[in-house]
Amino acid sequence: PRIAYAWAGSGAETIIFLHGIGGNKTNWLEQLSFFAERGYRAVAWDLRGYGDSDDYEGAFVFEEISVDLIRLMDELNVEKAHFVGLSMGGRILMDFAYRYSPRIQSLTICAAFPSFGRALSDEQRNDYVRLRKQPLLAGRSFEELAPELVRSLLGPDAPKPVYDALHASICQLRQDSYLKAIEAAVFFDRSKEIQEIQSPTLLLYAEHDRLTPPELGKQVQALMPKAQMQILPNCGHLMNLEAGDHFNQAVYQFLQ
Numbered sequence: 001p002r003i004a005y006a007w008a009g010s011g012a013e014t015i016i017f018l019h020g021i022g023g024n025k026t027n028w029l030e031q032l033s034f035f036a037e038r039g040y041r042a043v044a045w046d047l048r049g050y051g052d053s054d055d056y057e058g059a060f061v062f063e064e065i066s067v068d069l070i071r072l073m074d075e076l077n078v079e080k081a082h083f084v085g086l087s088m089g090g091r092i093l094m095d096f097a098y099r100y101s102p103r104i105q106s107l108t109i110c111a112a113f114p115s116f117g118r119a120l121s122d123e124q125r126n127d128y129v130r131l132r133k134q135p136l137l138a139g140r141s142f143e144e145l146a147p148e149l150v151r152s153l154l155g156p157d158a159p160k161p162v163y164d165a166l167h168a169s170i171c172q173l174r175q176d177s178y179l180k181a182i183e184a185a186v187f188f189d190r191s192k193e194i195q196e197i198q199s200p201t202l203l204l205y206a207e208h209d210r211l212t213p214p215e216l217g218k219q220v221q222a223l224m225p226k227a228q229m230q231i232l233p234n235c236g237h238l239m240n241l242e243a244g245d246h247f248n249q250a251v252y253q254f255l256q
Helices: 025-037 062-075 088-099 122-132 142-153 160-171 175-186 214-223 244-255
Strands: 005-008 013-018 040-045 081-086 104-110 201-206 228-232
Touching (some): 013 062, 025 040, 040 062, 062 088, 122 175, 142 160, 201 244, 228 244
Parallel strands (some): 081 104
Antiparallel strands (some): 005 040
């Protein structure tokens, strides 16, 4: 499938942003501007089946998504890049780093974990699937589901513009692609593979994230002892939208 992307800046080093399972490239507009102004070429893609990228046949396969990322890099004539992935984007990077480590300058993995089965209880996993999958199969629209999903992902003090941005992002989802991504995420497991990652890595988690709380981040860091870990205060799962200033500075300082 054709892959859509947005970009800003013309620096010698490239930083690529990967959105989560309910997002698209517009979630990173603030980051594109921030990093372009600081000398990077900043790029955000739409995952296959999302945003302006093409739909695709068959299942969501992480190995194929990693190939899409290589295709994007080749399109940009980038041999190595910095990568920032949130939630599903972070899981994609866990797979990508295992397969294509020579193409990586650094990794920032945000609000992600390597295995649903290991990280979440049966109740948490069932709640994750129930909230996202069953209502769609029962005929509800993303417009109807968006308020509940947004509340589950944002922190208690999220401002209205952040709520509105996330709400709009969810309403743009395509049901088939979204359901295939959920199915793949539930069975994803790179617990062993991430222990082999040698690239400089920053792990970011959010104080009020109920899906991937900081305690979960500590479990991930135990598998990646060379990785740095930082907890961003007063924000939820969509930390780059809720706490853009803190998020941008944390990533920028890590890259520096």
